[in-house]
Amino acid sequence: MSDTQSVVDPKLLAILRCPVAVHYRDKGDDPGKLELVKGCWLVSADSGYKYPIRNGLPIMLISEGEKWKDVAADDLPVPPPAE
Amino acid sequence: MTRNSKAQSQERFNQYAQGYVTSKTHAKGGELERLVAIADPQPAWVTLDIATGGGHTALRFAPHVAHVTASDIAPNMLEAAREFITGQGMTNVDFQLADAEQLPFEDSRFDLVTCRIAPHHFPDAGRFVAEAARVLKPGALLLVQDQVAPEDHVAKCYTNTFEQLRDPSHNQVFTQAEWVAMFQSAGLTVTHTEQLVKRHDLLHWAHMQGCTPFDVEQLQVLLQVAPPLAAEWLQSEHAGTPEASFANHHLIIAGRKGGIRTE
Numbered sequence: 001m002s003d004t005q006s007v008v009d010p011k012l013l014a015i016l017r018c019p020v021a022v023h024y025r026d027k028g029d030d031p032g033k034l035e036l037v038k039g040c041w042l043v044s045a046d047s048g049y050k051y052p053i054r055n056g057l058p059i060m061l062i063s064e065g066e067k068w069k070d071v072a073a074d075d076l077p078v079p080p081p082a083e
Numbered sequence: 084m085t086r087n088s089k090a091q092s093q094e095r096f097n098q099y100a101q102g103y104v105t106s107k108t109h110a111k112g113g114e115l116e117r118l119v120a121i122a123d124p125q126p127a128w129v130t131l132d133i134a135t136g137g138g139h140t141a142l143r144f145a146p147h148v149a150h151v152t153a154s155d156i157a158p159n160m161l162e163a164a165r166e167f168i169t170g171q172g173m174t175n176v177d178f179q180l181a182d183a184e185q186l187p188f189e190d191s192r193f194d195l196v197t198c199r200i201a202p203h204h205f206p207d208a209g210r211f212v213a214e215a216a217r218v219l220k221p222g223a224l225l226l227v228q229d230q231v232a233p234e235d236h237v238a239k240c241y242t243n244t245f246e247q248l249r250d251p252s253h254n255q256v257f258t259q260a261e262w263v264a265m266f267q268s269a270g271l272t273v274t275h276t277e278q279l280v281k282r283h284d285l286l287h288w289a290h291m292q293g294c295t296p297f298d299v300e301q302l303q304v305l306l307q308v309a310p311p312l313a314a315e316w317l318q319s320e321h322a323g324t325p326e327a328s329f330a331n332h333h334l335i336i337a338g339r340k341g342g343i344r345t346e
Contacts, residue, residue: 011150012177015129015192019185030189051187057161058179060154060187083158 008056018044018051019062041068041076052080114228114279114333115143118197121275121337122226124148128194131218133183133211134201138164138176144197145173152193154181184210188218195219199228200333203246203256209265216269221342225271231278231334232256233316241313242331245305250292262336271338278334280318285327303327 013036021032027046034042034051042051042058049065050073051058068076118140124130124147132141135153141164145151153168153176155161165178181187183198184207196215202208215225230246232239239258246253257265259276266273285306289299306322306329318330 009177012152012179015152015189016179016187017189019182019187022187022189032189054158055162056178057158057165058187059158060179060181061156062182062185 008053008058012058013042016042016058016060018042018047018049018065019060020044020049020065021046037073038076038078040079041073043073043076050076054080054082115139117335118199118226118228119143119147121335122195122197122224124195129192130195130197131186131188131193131215133181133186133196133198133215134204135164135178136160136199136201138168140197140199141176142168142171142173144195145176148195149175151176152188153178154183154186156180156182184214186214186218190217191220192218193220194223196223196225197227198225200230202227202229204252204254206254208255208257209268212265212271213269216271216340219340221340224274224337224339225266226335226337227262228333228335229262230256231262231332232258233312233332234258234260235312237310238312238316241305241309242316245302245317246331248298248301248305249289249294259334259336262334266336266338269338270341272341273336273338275337276334278332280330280332282318282328282330285322285329286325 016034017032018034021027021044024031024046031046032044034044037043040053042053048069050068050071051060051065124144126149128148129150130144130148132144132151132153135141135155138153141151141153153164155164158180161178161180168176183205196219198215202211205211212225219225232242243256246256259278263273285302286299289302303323306317306319306327309317316332319327321327
């Protein structure tokens with residue numbers, strides 16, 4: 001888990017947004033911010049979408065984020081399962 | 084267009100990823116230098132390379148800027164690009180899986196967005212241009228190189244059919260006028276256009292996408308029976324033989340987002 005986290009560039013994490021929520025117009029000036037959870041998930045509080053980081057690559061596809069929408073952040077598996 | 088065509092691109096480029104890292108067409112130095120000259124990248128810039136493929140464009144820009152973000156929709160392609168670029172000693176490039184039409188970035192983030200030899204695979208190229216414009220800073224540049232179609236409608240349909248036979252994930256090649264319209268619709272002012280002619284050996288070109296002998300036979304026939312304006316565009320030589328070759332045409336188009344540039 002810590003290995004996965006360490007290979008994702010913090011500069012990249014700072015600019016990534018949920019590709020769904022970034023278009024929201026009712027969530028303030030900077031919608032779609034992501035929180036790093038368990039070192040290998042990027043979670044959007046605005047949309048509920050959750051994006052896995054696999055082998056150091058954030059998987060920022062809406063289809064992937066949507067799969068985990070109804071899973072509580074605490075219940076996200078570590079490491080994220082392979083596709 | 085459907086999700087299936089995106090899935091098709093993912094599947095095919097996952098399958099043929101390494102071929103694109105070693106592809107002469109995609110690695111061609113002169114064309115990449117031309118893109119660098121047009122963009123005039125600055126050391127403080129943060130740039131995005133969409134559909135990075137083998138990573139050649141990201142690698143070429145990386146020494147000129149502070150940081151490059153490289154994205155692609157195919158995981159194997161992105162892994163191959165990461166291995167290639169980090170193997171070249173570059174430490175200012177990061178990677179993430181993303182859809183060119185649904186970019187996972189905040190608005191007005193990048194000083195330059197590049198996309199080379201990829202939009203003809205996108206189900207909705209207009210949406211890609213709009214998303215690229217969204218993530219550009221005011222005054223920043225979108226720089227695209229892709230195949231371009233002849234303006235004649237029949238010749239355009241014919242060349243698209245020819246390309247789709249070789250690669251079913253090929254969606255559509257647009258004319259220069261269509262590209263200019265997409266840029267303008269996204270609020271970009273077109274600052275540069277130029278066209279290039281690239282010759283391809285038919286067998287090598289077909290092999291890159293794993294064509295069967297039957298596919299190749301059909302491609303050979305299509306080259307031989309092309310209607311006049313399509314034939315003029317394709318400039319085929321030795322059609323029907325193992326030495327068959329043809330030309331396709333590329334457009335380089337750059338457009339600037341409105342507003343005042345801030346560093």
